[in-house]
Amino acid sequence: MFTIEQIKEAHAKVKSGADFPNYIQDLIILGVKGYDTFVNDGHTEYYGVNNYSVTADEKYAELKIASFPNKELFIELLVKHQGGETDYMTFCGHCAQCGIAKWRVDIIEMTCTYFDLVGNEILIEKISG
Template sequence: MLNIKEIEQAVNNEQNAGGFADLMKTFLQLGVKKYDYLIAQGLYRYYDDDHHLDLQMNAVSKSVSPQGNPTKLKEAVQKAQAGQIDFDIFCQLAGEAGITHWQTDLIKKKVTYYKHTTPLLIEPIPGL
């Protein structure tokens, strides 16, 4: 079963979005198989094999544009991967690009960014 304190500690130890792969490795060690981030709600939903756990942590709800913009999203992802922006700015840019949520699948090693149920971008998790 997932441990709230261990997940919170792992997230709080991440310095910037450039440390994403290390955070994902830690999540795997903690039993996390995948997680969703819901932008408008500012909520993380972590999954193991049998349960899920909702956490607010460092999340802040952001508005989501009615228009999906994969190009704008790709630019935001690249900035985050390079460590040029923090999580809050990334969420703002993702919302501006029309992303309602993303799912990080640690088993398949990919992040899928959605506009409701439609995937707009699928990215491999670099370094995982």
């Protein structure tokens, strides 16, 4: 099974949203089936087979998540991030500003789903690998 240390090594190669597809390929090799990243503090829960999971600690000081999602602004900022225009912390700040509480990457389905504070799906993207 995979460890947080292995995941951190894969994540260290990510400099912008443009590096995300390669990161997903690294996670597949490790055996990760999916993960949830929580915007409020950046902690992430990774899932594997047979209910295996590991949790990475928070990454930054707590961000306040907007109570109501702004899907249109979020999509605009997400496109910029995926184009390599923003770094991870800037993206997390944009998520909080736009009411995104977490995102779930499903490596089996190759989707990334963004959720608001009450668990509503705000956007589902196909991940191109």
